[in-house]
Amino acid sequence: MHIRDLDLNLLVLFDALLRERSVTRAAAEVGLSQGAMSHGLNRLRTFFEDPLFVKTSAGMQPTEKGLLLGTTVTEIMTALRQRVVSQARFEPATARRTFVISMTDMGELVFLPPLIRRLRKVAPNCTVRSVQVPLEQIEATLAAGDADLALGSVRAAPDGLFQQQLFLHTFVTMVSVHNKAIGKSISRAQFESMPQIVVSLTGRASAAYDSAFDEYGIKRNIYLTTPHFLVVPHLIDAQPDLIATVPLELANVFARLGTIRIVPPPVSLPPFALRQHWHPRFHDDPANIWLRHLIKETFDRYPDIEDNEA
Template sequence: MPSNDPSLKELDLNLLEVLDALLREQSVTRAAEALGMTQSAVSHSLSRLRVFFDDGLFVKSAQGMVGTRKAELLRQPVVDIMATVRQHILTEAGFHPARSRRAFVFAMTDVGELVFLPPLLTELRKEAPHCTVRTVQVPIEQIEGLLASGEVDLALGSIRSAPEGLYRQRLFLNTFVTVISARNMSVGCTLSLEQFQRMPQVVVSLEGKLGTAYDRLVEEQGLERNVFLTTPHFLVVPLLLERHPDLIATVPKELANAFSKYGTLRIVKPPIELPQFALSQHWHPRFHSDPAVSWLRALVKRTFEHYREPDGLSVP
């Protein structure tokens, strides 16, 4: 039996989509970018939402827009509704990349942006010229929730401790190499074990502390490194080595290749055998059959096929 409640006529799906973006981004500007809308259109939708809910919904603070109590109460229901719409309604309409204006969201680190984004954006702009891309860097423990809600479409990179419930497809294998300043004349074409242990090192750890597979392997071999700086940011490495030529760093090979193109760094083989690791794409089972996410996964896979690594798909 149809409802006569006039309020349902005033709340359309577009308003819920805007509220979802505002709750997530806490900024009219960022919400507009995520939705592919103008700031004035988002502001107008927010005004309608405030009238509908008879509440300010957001207040300004030093950290940006902060949700009111009512907005926070609405957060989970809105996330659930939008996830249901994306999974069960939009999927039936299909996905047409050439016409779509969807904003795709990737979770990746700064090294992921350097390695993945340039070739991926080239292909995406060819096939889906009106779609936009946004990247986010989030703690590993938040990735599953963001993928489950649809706030993130794919997580790209080497996520060694990713939740087992996620789908995972290997894109290619990578390994570690050591980089030194091009101005460092104390190291020739090879790096000796004595130099590797003695020279001050920059160590990259996303958690800000030692403990990666690479670090554990070094420790297992009984090697002591002269760790001078530990940082969570890969992209600071070239600048540090350029300004301090006595420093060295051991980083993923694809990242080192990108760094070396600028002529300020040289790549040398580490004096110890280091493990390979897989760079993969991860997604949530809720969106396994979503046409847009399926198309995006295929695009990502095709983009990196030149590495000629066999597929590896693990199912929950």
């Protein structure tokens, strides 16, 4: 006989009978009437050419063939429950997995502290791995499942990716606390003359806010272009005449170090969106859905995260 001749749903009935040793109780467990359960048992008997279960004073007891099949059926049902059915939903309280998120070092400073705080509360057995993926490789990385999400201002994100806005960020200018030439504000003349640090993941001075400076005709004196945000406050501290324009959230983190202070740029820069991106392959994946919802809830009222968690 071929496996297509066996209704695999009957294995659920077999498993229930093996544990309950009662047609009535087994029927109640799988949600069938007693008549439907008896009909299913008869189909199993026909397929395996054996009674499988016989009525005794101690209930429905398996035959020798029933016991032999029972070992295999139990293994199959256990594997289905643990490896197949469990994938239909994500249970954060008991799940054990590592979430991989692509973000810059700025993203790590902004996203990771509140995200880890939430994750350790609701999914205590899950861990996080942060990776920094070049812009041109983000789609392939997400498609391959090598990262669950990409977080940040991916303005040139491929059209094939899903995306969701988390919050808007504004830009401010960082200056050294030792820079006495700049007061509570920076003039356009000062901004254009002072050497600047520009952070660009591509290694070119092409940050998202460049176009805003161009619209005002502002010419920046770019001294250093770097792909790393974390080095910026240390360089400004070492060279007090250097300045840098960065997202406010990042500048606030750096300001707590006590080496830099924040001033508004000489022109009003438009805010830019921080988004999470994911690949259509994982759009309906329960774990990915849960992670996206957690991140959206965490940053929905950023920067008032503490209030949002209360």
